[in-house]
Amino acid sequence: MKLLFKINLVLLLLFALGIAVTARVSHQLLQNNARDEMIEQAKLLIDSALAVRSYTSTNIAPLLETQIKYEFRPEMVSAYAAISLLRNLREANPEYKQFLYREATLNPTNPANRAVDWESDIVQAFRNGVSQTSLVGERDTPNGRMLYVAKPLKAGAACLRCHDTVDVAPTTMIAKYGSAGGFGWKVGEIIGAQIIQIPDTLARSRADAAFRVFMGSLVGVLLAIMLTLNLLLWWMCVRPITKLSALADRVSLGETEVPDFATSSRDEIGSLAQALSRMRRSLVQAMQMLET
Ligand code: HEC
Structure with missing residues (x-):
């Protein structure tokens, strides 16, 4: 020879061994990193939704105080603003297309926001004190494995103006949304959760690249x-x-x-x-x- x-x-033998060990370690590391990165991104989006919520209730809602007597504008509702913001963000940026945002609520004003089974489990977990801040998890769906990040939504005193009883709520709001849901909330009660859902394949494909x-x-x-x-x-x-x-x-x-x-x-x-x-x-x- x-x-x-x-x-x-x-x-060649040494290099092959080195490549195999590096591939194994780095693959796992990159997958975990991509997942953590997506969770951070989702948390940032949830916090932006929270920020636009507070902007709407402190800066926009007071401007529509007169309007509310004649017609209820959803633009003054913080939940409406947050959901619209995240929808616009998704439509304008391909990289956020797969980030689905929900304000899943057990007893919602708008039935479209009603928590479905797995979302109710998350809200119940927050209500049972499993976590005060956020929950992260994965679940299997017909569209593949999904990663979710959730933060609890708490009712404050100011929220009860519309979410206490039907008698207290603005009449124009009842005229628009009906009186079927979204009432009887208590101060400090966790009434729902902000949830962002992302396909697991997104994290995987970023890591693979x-x-x-x-x-x-x-x-x-x-x-x-x-x-x-x-x-x-x-x-x-x-x-x-x-x-x-x-x-x-x-x-x-x-x-x-x-x-x-x-x-x-x-x-x-x-x-x-x-x-x-x-x-x-x-x-x-x-x-x-x-x-x-
Ligand atoms: C001026 C009335 C008003 C106030 C004040 C108000 N909301 Fe709402 N809220 C609504 C309406 C109306 C909707 C339904 C909006 C839609 O989807 O069109 C809603 C929707 C929501 C939703 C989505 C689930 C659902 O019920 O459809 C959440 C969560 C929510 N509100 C939480 C809050 C919290 C928390 C506060 C206090 C920080 C608050 N709201 C203050 C009127 C109000």
């Missing part, structure tokens, strides 16, 4: 190292050794007049070349002594 072949075989770039560059760097090592080995060892062995071959066959191996290098190959030429000279002298 040739020297280069042996070295390349060992290198990063994984491909990472592994691609790793393989590229290893190949470059291998190529450089091969060139160096060939230039510094294989080529001079092949020449030296051809020279030694000729001398061994009796060609004592072959020219010396020309080298100025002081490395191991250089000393070998010098040693060989000394040996040849000694051989020639010994033969001459024998002849005389």
